[in-house]
Amino acid sequence: MTHFMNVDDYELTLAIVLTQDALESNNNVLTADQARRYLRHGGTNQQMQRLETLLKLQPEISSSSFQKLVNAAQEALSCAANNQKLSEAGKFGLEALVRLNGRPAVATKNGNVDLEDPLLASWKERLTPFALDGTLAKRIRSVGRIDRAGKHAGTGFVVGSDLILTNRHVLQAVASPMSSNGPPDRFELDDLDISIDFSDCPDDSNGSDRFRVVEVVGTGSDPIPVVANHRLLDAALLRVEPHLSSQSLPAPIGLLKAPSESAKNRSIALVGYPGRPKQPMLGGKPDLEMIEILSKLYPQYGRRYFSPGTVMSAASGIPGTENFWTFNHDATSLPGNSGSSVIALSGDARAIGLHYAGTARHANYAHATAQLANSVDFLKTGGVVWA
Known part of the structure; x- marks a missing residue:
């Protein structure tokens, strides 16, 4: 039995990368309706060309896997453009679009990220100031x-x-x-x-x-x-313990006490070491071919990745967290990212959160450092650096 689902508005805005001339207003705000109109008027072809270019840069993807993923993405964009239901198979195309466009995960090299990486095209402007002064490399x-x-x-x-x-x-x-x-x-x-x-x-x-x-x-x-x-x-x-050689521990990131930095819609980045994902299912059974395809988008598990994203709900806005110490974010993550630093893409790029969980295609969760500052005794110990 094939299961169907809707492409929700939020996922749609993450799945495509728009040029400025595709927007219909001057306030840089992309709505789902604008995105659908864009896709219906030539945008689908533009997005597919970008996807194919990015996939060709992934040497591990075979020609058959390449075609299957392209077909799945084509279905996802077509259904999104016309506000139609998407089959469960097509959701993998949507997942690939999100990972390659709005919420990429980029492997670090020499303790840094390359801002010329095509995956970071939509984030380059926001990341450049932190890269130029060396802050980004220090945090990573x-x-x-x-x-x-x-x-x-x-x-x-x-x-x-x-x-x-x-x-x-x-x-x-x-x-x-x-x-x-x-x-x-x-x-x-x-x-x-x-x-x-x-x-x-x-x-x-x-x-x-x-x-x-x-x-x-x-x-x-x-x-x-x-x-x-x-x-x-x-x-x-x-x-x-101190290193046996003269090598010293990297500099502390510094935990932010300012709650405003973890407010809704703030730009953030998740830095950590994703592990192998759980098996995606198709019709109640593992889709082994799609598992292989999606795994190629993370060429190597257990290595460090940098994943930009946005705060979805502030620490005071999530029901069921009476301590108000959890916020949602949408940076791409996998098992193994547990314990990752969530850094603010503002100010000195300090840590605003401790990532601890995620729900596939829904949200990721992090403890807000601002809420932990006065409520967690062991973080008051001498030596913890606060900013």
Whole structure:
């Protein structure tokens, strides 16, 4: 049985990249109605040409996979233009358009991103000031991959001279409570080979950017279940030991206390290490060919990616989070991004959030640092850098 779905207005605005002359007003605001009119009057061909150009830059995509993805994207744009229902198969075309256009994920190289990368075309203007003064590279290099015996467990980022912020559920993958009768926020590491690596691709690293995790400084008091519970604090603070060589830990990003920086519609970027995604389903069964196609859009899992996006709902606007410490964002993420830094694309590009969960084709979730500042005791410890 084939399932059908609508292309909602928000996804449509993320799936296409418009030139300025495609807009019908001078306020730079793109509405879904404008996008549909644009697609009906030549825009679909323009978007398909762009998609094919970008896909040809992905050397891992075979000719058959290329054609299947192009056909799926063509269906998605056609249905969107005419406000028609989209088949479940076509949603993969929509997903590819979103990832390649409005919400790309770009692999970092030498601790930075190339603003000439075609995937960043719609973001280049916003990113350029941070690239020119070196801020972007500093923030990217302060995000590392947390490993257990060399295996990817999650992401973390530097918030002090020897301190790493990550998720409690990442901690649960590498450490255990000290005792069944002890405090729920007291952990001991499961073995001596827990580390964080700040290289672009830790699997190919020589270890010069790797630091051993030696202590759990503090964590949220409640165990984190497999299904995210937004009422719980999914955060943990770790300490690393000095590097055996003269290599020092990257500079702390600095946690922002200003709630205005995580307000709705603010531009942000997610920096972290995505892992292999869950299997997409087609008619109740895994679509193995589409899994292969979409995996090529992330040429290598477990390496560092930079994903720009937008705050969708501020920390005070999400029902069911009585502590008001969670906000939504739409930057592209996958499992493994847990513990990623959400940085503001404004001011000094400091951290406004700690990414901890996502729901496919709906939203991603992060703890707002401004709301954690006065409510989380272990983040008040000496050494955590606030901005």
